[in-house]
Amino acid sequence: MLDNELKALLVPSLCNAVVRAGAAIMQVYRHKDDYDIRIKSDKTPITEADRQAHDTIKNYLGQTRIPILSEEGREMRYEERCNWELFWLVDPLDGTVEFIKGNNEFTVNIALMQNNRSVAAAVYVPYLEKLYLAWLGGGAYLKQNVAPRADAEYTYDQIREGLQRLPLxxxxxxxxxxxxxxxxxxxxxxxxxxxxxxxxxxxxxxxxxxxxxxxxxxxxxxxxxxxxxxxxxxxxxxxxxxxxxxxxxxxxxxxxxxxxxxxxxxxxxxxxxxxxxxxx
Incomplete structure (x- = not known):
């Protein structure tokens, strides 16, 4: 479970990372001719938006010095990660098929894992401008009207402002x-x-x-x-x-x-x- 000091430090990193990744995704989403769709080894598609979101999250969360395990970095060997006590588990663009179809049903997912258990998490729905947030033992919340911003830098107090406790x-x-x-x-x-x-x-x-x-x-x-x-x-x-x-x-x-x-x-x-x- 996150103590208050660690929560105040890492929850903003978590939220700003998903919002910045959402901005990168929406930038590509508006230009369908630039999707650059390819097929990965597991026969699932990857687009320019996946790559841009991955790079955005990697660069931003890299400042925390906490290891990152991402869908787009899945080649990480088990021997390298099996003893991680704390790491970020990331899906830069969840719903790539829906993204390609253009139906707006895609998200950015980041969980902070401690001893292989999620202790803080954010799911961002950039098209709907909805940010879902939870931390272990602290409840789950929805923050609405969170626009995708490439320069998002919310403070802990700003994130907490206007949160709606779930369920609604x-x-x-x-x-x-x-x-x-x-x-x-x-x-x-x-x-x-x-x-x-x-x-x-x-x-x-x-x-x-x-x-x-x-x-x-x-x-x-x-x-x-x-x-x-x-x-x-x-x-x-x-x-x-x-x-x-x-x-x-x-x-x-x-x-x-x-x-x-x-x-x-x-x-x-x-x-x-x-x-x-x-x-x-």
Whole structure:
């Protein structure tokens, strides 16, 4: 758990890094001809926005002298990182497929990991100008109208100003809602959702890209999220803490265990997430 001195020092670094990365992403997003789309070794796409966001975060968080494990630096050998006590776990652009499609459903994810557990996290949705923030034992919050800025330099007091505690009262809904990935579904996902529908015939399906699904759960806008296609540790670490501090949980499938981080293999198992007021 972060002490107050460390929190006041590192939370601004965390928030300014995601906002600056969001500015880099939006700069590319406005110029579709310059996306420079390539395919990585795992057959997933990478764009100029991914690279710009990665460089922005690396340069800014490099000032903290804390190691960085990023999706775009995944070649980091396990032998080099296995003994890290403190490190940043980064997804510079989560939802690259949605970015390419132009549907605005992409985020920047950064978690501060201590002893392989997320102790502070931020998820930034640059198109919506929404910043989600949590620290272990301190709750989860939403800060709205945070515009992408390449020179973001918020102080700790400025970040705390106007925070809304999650979940929000305004997101209450009558029908149970389950979130699924917009672009990464599988027969197992459909089977799992069918099982939920058998319990709740009026179940509403919400398709959504990126880690924003964790944020919707934390807000209380959806109740459940199931993922049965590949994800990696940087896809979940920030969102999981935000959801947890908002009263929800994330468990692996089929064994219902907490997700593990900084493993030799950085891929996650399948998992399910429940919001604080989930009926499931």
């Amino acid at each position: 009262e305004t997101t209450r809904h009558d029908r149970p809602r389950v979130a699924v990935s917009r672009s990464h579904q599988s027969p197992e996902t459909a089977e799992f959702v069918a099982g939920l529908r058998a319990k709740c015939p009026d179940l509403e399906i919400v398709e959504q890209g990126s880690s924003y699904k964790f944020c919707m759960l934390a807000e209380g806008d959806v109740d459940f999220y199931v993922r049965t296609t590949p994800t990696y540790e940087w896809d979940t670490a920030a969102g999981e803490l935000i959801l947890s501090e908002a009263g929800g949980e994330t468990l692996s499938l089929p064994d219902n265990r907490p997700l593990q981080y900084n493993k030799a293999d950085l891929q996650n198992p399948w998992f399910v997430c429940r919001g604080k007021n989930s009926p499931f």
